[in-house]
Amino acid sequence: MAYEPQYYPGKTKIAQNRRNHMNPNVELEKLREIPDDDIVKIMGQRQPGEDYKTVHPPLEEMDLPEDYVRDLVEPISGAKEGHRIRYIQFADSMYNAPAQPYDRARTYMWRFRGVDTGTLSGRQVIEMRESNLEEIAKNFCIDTAFYDPAVCGIRGATVHGHSLRLDENGLMFDALQRYVYDEKTGHVLYVKDQVGKPLDEPVDVGEPLSPEKLVEITTIYRKDNIPMREDTELIKVVKRIHRARTLGGYMPTEDTFKDL
């Protein structure tokens, strides 16, 4: 029988949102259209229109020793071309951000190939071949309901802010003020790239989502939304893992695993 991935346990809306993120067959709602060049500017690693820098010649031109794993695994397009590896990093506020670091890690691993991701408490970095990274950053990470201009931040360094109260405009605190709220248009503008270097022109990333919409699409269990304890199925799975790891670690006998 073919294995069907279940992605994530739980019967609540939050669990369903997590499954939607991870399931590559689910297409997330497209909410904005940010031009490619603007994404490149925010990432700050290449001038818009500039050629991709390479770290090795195209794989086809290279004389590589024979390796059957290389025959099995199809390289992604950036690897074929020899593009260098770059990163983009997101910080997600605990105030109902659409994604959060663990969800991001699992989602990237389910959906994309050739991705190296690092999970920390308040931020999540993706490393990938530059051309593929830009494509993912635009088409998935920023243009869809995976991102919100107010409670998600594109921050390469100095990410502090995910666990703080929002500011008066509803934006996540950023000591470097990479993005500002335009009170006339109601849009969020990036005035610096992800590490804090000023941009020549501000980049408009659109209007923040309404709090009601964020409550609908968030993947964070919260006491003032849906608390984790309400999700009995999830609690059951978490307890099972805990039991298997702790008790099973101390005493790996048949009895310990009997009721799991």
Place this chain on the structure above:
Amino acid sequence: MIEIEVFPHRYLKAKTTERFLNEIYSLSTVDRVIIHGQPLPKTVYYGPARGTPVNHSERKIIDVHGVPVELTVMAGRFWITLKDDSEMDKIEEVCKSLFHYGYNIKVGKFTRDKSTVTDYIKYGEMLVNMMDRTLIGLTDPRSKYESSVKIIPKDSKKEHAESFSGHI
């Protein structure tokens, strides 16, 4: 002497902080206010952009009863020392008018009022015994007096002290 903590549910813009401080300092029972919040750096202190000016729009000089005060933090809570609780309703009103997104007010003890052993070692016994008692517990131990404490003169010739306390 009682202490209260005003905790708005959002981090405040410099403009709101200015209005709040001006209204609070108009009350006769307010002795001192400690502003606690997130520090706003002048320059980027980490990463590839290290040394680039930040130019944060909320790090600016505000005017509190005619005294220019440089805000170095984004205010998140205020610890206010009051003479008594007779004007609590007025503080509540100020909060209600400014913080429409919600706030908490708590009565408690938030700062120290006695000199510590460190104070005696750092400043010497004579200086500690001579110093103004209202300045104890006003700032972080490592902050400098000139940049973190402002004295706002009061009509009744008494003075109000104000300090900044940053927290990462």
